[in-house]
Amino acid sequence: MKVSVIIPAAGQGKRMRTAKNKQFLLLDDRPIIAHTVDKFNIEEVDEIILVVKEEEQDYCHEIIEDYQLKVDQLVYGGKTRQESVYNGLQKVTAKSELVLIHDGARPLLTKRMIRNIIKEAKSHQAVITGVAVKDTIKVINHEQLVINTPDRSRLVAIQTPQAFKKDLILKAYTKASEEGYFGTDSASLVERLNRPVKVIEGSYQNLKVTTPEDLEFAEKILARRQR
Template sequence: MGAAIGKQFLLLAGKPILVHTLERFQACGAVDEIIVATRPSSFPLITEFASVFGLTKLRPPVEGGERRQDSVANALRHLAPEADIVAVHDAVRPFVRLKEIEQSIETARYFGASVVAVRAKDTMKLASTDGRVERTLNRASLWSVQTPQTFRRQVLLDAYAYAAAHGVSATDDSFLAEQTGLSPIIVEGSYENIKITTPDDLLLAELLLQRFVP
């Protein structure tokens, strides 16, 4: 967004976006611990958030990697031994609701993996590399995937082991699980659960926050 700091540290109603996001998981009774993967230079700030905002579930931050999956892999290595369910969430999605977190956890516990998603609203076209439309996709079966993406711990460990062994790279954790033959279950989410990545997103977030009910 042209900012000198990470998007997750931009202020939303006077508070960092990341803090809004962390507060959603802090408030969820099904969540026992929270681990943030980030650059080491941000460690003091994350630690400060824990004390200033009463984030008692927040554990010491861990180093992020060049890719999303590198960050998640490192966070996995720092989980409590008894943790059996892992929810992976974007730092800049502060409008996730408690029921979405809870449902994703319960669904993953039963089926192995879940993804929060919303039904596609726009007509989707499949195009060639030169921009020619090849066909119109059936919107009824298309979903826009959000986060959290939640897994039994061993399912996610197996997915990451497979990715490492086969050189698979992805920006979506559920895609890695799919490569092992698992079909994650969709938990229908909310269109308000936006990912704040542009200045327009931030303006929209300020409006959403005025009426957001966790």
């Protein structure tokens, strides 16, 4: 089964409080995106598509060359993450049967996690990673008043990578684009097609670097792994 990976990295650093794209910030003296892309350099992956801002393509080429990253295509992103992933999907090679989608700002995933989701996706059309919610979650209204408290045992915090059969995820994104619908993740678009989505165990270490505090945590996790 041919496997393609789409890594959207066309975001901004608003919550990071920096003008620089957060994917280009250094983690252990390497850009975050370099850590992320390098994890997918395994024999099970046939194609890596990196989705970037048009104005950042030259810098991305430099990173790819400097860190000898395996990237098969650079694709321009859209105004939103969803549009960026859709742009990437339309460039996936015709030979691919399975597509993984992973946040460029999640550099701490492991190759074991990637292999595990690929294995699960061979027998399921849609597979996503997640971890059990540790905190109590409250649903509130526009006045910040609690409406209800969901059963925490049935809640999962969803991460990436997420894996889908290519025809299914392309259909889901195309439908969302035609109807002007924007979901919070790729799986939510598949759910709109009434297709089952399987959740497998992710990792609490597989954090998305969004704030300065996240970057500090990522540094500590990486340092601990290298001991």
